[in-house]
Amino acid sequence: MFDALSDRLEEAWKKLRGQDKISESNIKDALKEVRRALLEADVNLQVIKDFIAEVETKAMGAEVISGVRPDQQFIEIVYEQLLDVMGEANVPLASNPTKPTIVLMAGLQGAGKTTATAKLALALRKEDRSCLLVATDVYRPAAIDQLNALGKQIGVPVFDLGTDAKPVEIARQGVERARAEGVDTVIIDTAGRLQIDETLMGELAEIKRTVNPDEVLLVIDAMIGQEAANLTRTFHEQIGLTGAILTKLDGDTRGGAALSVRKISGQPIKFVGVGEKVEALQPFYPDRMASRILGMGDVLTLVEKAREEIDLSDAEELQEKILEARFDFSDFLKQMRMLKNMGSLTGIMKLIPGMGKMIDDEKMKEGEKQLKKRRL
Ligand SMILES: Nc1nc2c(ncn2[C@@H]2O[C@H](COP(=O)(O)OP(=O)(O)OP(=O)(O)O)[C@@H](O)[C@H]2O)c(=O)[nH]1
Ligand SMILES: [Mg+2]
Structure with missing residues (x-):
C-alpha cells in the first residue's frame, strides 16, 4: 500500500537533506515532490492544493530547531498535516445507550458492504456486543443468500424478508426485531449502486429517515482513488454520513482515498478492510496511516x-x-x-x-x- 507515495516522498527528503535550514527556495522542490506523490496516489486535486498550501505555510513559519535537520523538520510538518486531514485519533463505532445501536451501510456496487457488514459484526461480537444483520439488498440475485452464508459462518443471526418485500420495510422490521430481542447492534446491509443512482439513493435516504441510524457508514473501495472525493461528497450531501470504512487496502492500491474522505465529509474513516476473510477488518489509525504514507519506516x-x-x-x-x-x-x-x-x-x-x-x-x-x- 502507498508504495508510489512513499517512494516519491523519499525523493523529497533527499532534496532537503544536507540543507541547513528550511527556506523558500529549498522547500520548493520538496513541495513539488509531495504534490507529485499525492497526485500519483490519486488524491483529489483540491485536497492536494489545500494540503500543499498548509504545509508550505507551516514550513515557512517553522522555527529552526538546533540539532534537527530541515528534512526531518519538514517530515514532521507533512506528518502533522496528514494527521490534520485524516484526524488525530481512531474514532470507534457509536454505541447507543438505549439499545440497539443502528448502523446503516452504504456504498457503490462491489465496494465491500456485505463483507464489511459481517466483518463488523464479528469484531463487535469479540467485544461482547451482540448483533443482528439485516439483508435489504433485494435486487442482486443471491445477495440475501450471501449475507445469510456469512452470518452462519460467524454465528450471527440474519434478518430477511426474501426478495419481494421493500427494502425500507425490511430495515424497519429488522430494527424492530433487534429491539424486541435486546440485541446490542443492528447492521443494515444495503444494495449497491453502479454509480450514483437517484432511485437507490432515494431508497437509502428513506431507510435512514425510517430507522434513524446512529451510524451511516460509507463503504468505499480504496482502489477508487480520485473518485473518492466526489463519491463521498454526493453520499454526504444526499444521505448524510457519520463515517466510512475503507476496503481493499490489502490490494495494490494507492490509498489516496484515505485523504479525501475525511477532508470532504469531515467524518472519520472508522475501519479498514484488509482482505476477503471475515477477520480482515482493522480500526483505522490516522497516525499509523500517516507514517505509512510517508514511507519513512517509522x-x-x-x-x-x-x-x-x-x-x-x-x-x-x-x-x-x-x-x-x-x-x-x-x-x-x-x-x-x-x-x-x-x-x-x-x-x-x-x-x-x-x-x-x-x-x-x-x-x-x-x-x-x-x-x-x-x-x-
Ligand atoms: N481483498 C479484499 N477484498 C475484499 C475486501 N472487502 C471486500 N472484498 C471483496 O470484494 C468483493 C465484493 O464484496 P461485497 O461485500 O460483496 O461488496 P458489496 O458492496 O456488498 O457489493 P454489492 O452487494 O454488489 O453492492 C468480494 O469478492 C469480497 O470478497 C477487502 O478488504 N479486501
Ligand atoms: Mg452486497
Missing part, C-alpha cells in the same frame, strides 16, 4: 529512541574527539554500547527510511552475533 519512533539513548553532550564530545583525531578504543566501545541500547540492529535499520528494502536478514543476524561476541 522515523518519529527512531528520532524519539535516539533522543532517549543518546546523551547529547556525550555525542558532542565524541564529535570533537573525532575531529581532533583523539577518538580512541574506549570511545568506540561507548558508541557500540549506545547502539546496543537502542535495540536490535535489524530493528533500528528498519526504522531508517529506505533501509527496509535493503536489509539482508541473514547478514544482519551474523553482524549482531559478532557484536554480542565482543561482550560490550
Whole structure:
C-alpha cells in the first residue's frame, strides 16, 4: 500500500537533506515532490492544493530547531498535516445507550458492504456486543443468500424478508426485531449502486429517515482513488454520513482515498478492510496511516529512541574527539554500547527510511552475533 507515495516522498527528503535550514527556495522542490506523490496516489486535486498550501505555510513559519535537520523538520510538518486531514485519533463505532445501536451501510456496487457488514459484526461480537444483520439488498440475485452464508459462518443471526418485500420495510422490521430481542447492534446491509443512482439513493435516504441510524457508514473501495472525493461528497450531501470504512487496502492500491474522505465529509474513516476473510477488518489509525504514507519506516519512533539513548553532550564530545583525531578504543566501545541500547540492529535499520528494502536478514543476524561476541 502507498508504495508510489512513499517512494516519491523519499525523493523529497533527499532534496532537503544536507540543507541547513528550511527556506523558500529549498522547500520548493520538496513541495513539488509531495504534490507529485499525492497526485500519483490519486488524491483529489483540491485536497492536494489545500494540503500543499498548509504545509508550505507551516514550513515557512517553522522555527529552526538546533540539532534537527530541515528534512526531518519538514517530515514532521507533512506528518502533522496528514494527521490534520485524516484526524488525530481512531474514532470507534457509536454505541447507543438505549439499545440497539443502528448502523446503516452504504456504498457503490462491489465496494465491500456485505463483507464489511459481517466483518463488523464479528469484531463487535469479540467485544461482547451482540448483533443482528439485516439483508435489504433485494435486487442482486443471491445477495440475501450471501449475507445469510456469512452470518452462519460467524454465528450471527440474519434478518430477511426474501426478495419481494421493500427494502425500507425490511430495515424497519429488522430494527424492530433487534429491539424486541435486546440485541446490542443492528447492521443494515444495503444494495449497491453502479454509480450514483437517484432511485437507490432515494431508497437509502428513506431507510435512514425510517430507522434513524446512529451510524451511516460509507463503504468505499480504496482502489477508487480520485473518485473518492466526489463519491463521498454526493453520499454526504444526499444521505448524510457519520463515517466510512475503507476496503481493499490489502490490494495494490494507492490509498489516496484515505485523504479525501475525511477532508470532504469531515467524518472519520472508522475501519479498514484488509482482505476477503471475515477477520480482515482493522480500526483505522490516522497516525499509523500517516507514517505509512510517508514511507519513512517509522522515523518519529527512531528520532524519539535516539533522543532517549543518546546523551547529547556525550555525542558532542565524541564529535570533537573525532575531529581532533583523539577518538580512541574506549570511545568506540561507548558508541557500540549506545547502539546496543537502542535495540536490535535489524530493528533500528528498519526504522531508517529506505533501509527496509535493503536489509539482508541473514547478514544482519551474523553482524549482531559478532557484536554480542565482543561482550560490550
Ligand atoms: N481483498 C479484499 N477484498 C475484499 C475486501 N472487502 C471486500 N472484498 C471483496 O470484494 C468483493 C465484493 O464484496 P461485497 O461485500 O460483496 O461488496 P458489496 O458492496 O456488498 O457489493 P454489492 O452487494 O454488489 O453492492 C468480494 O469478492 C469480497 O470478497 C477487502 O478488504 N479486501
Ligand atoms: Mg452486497
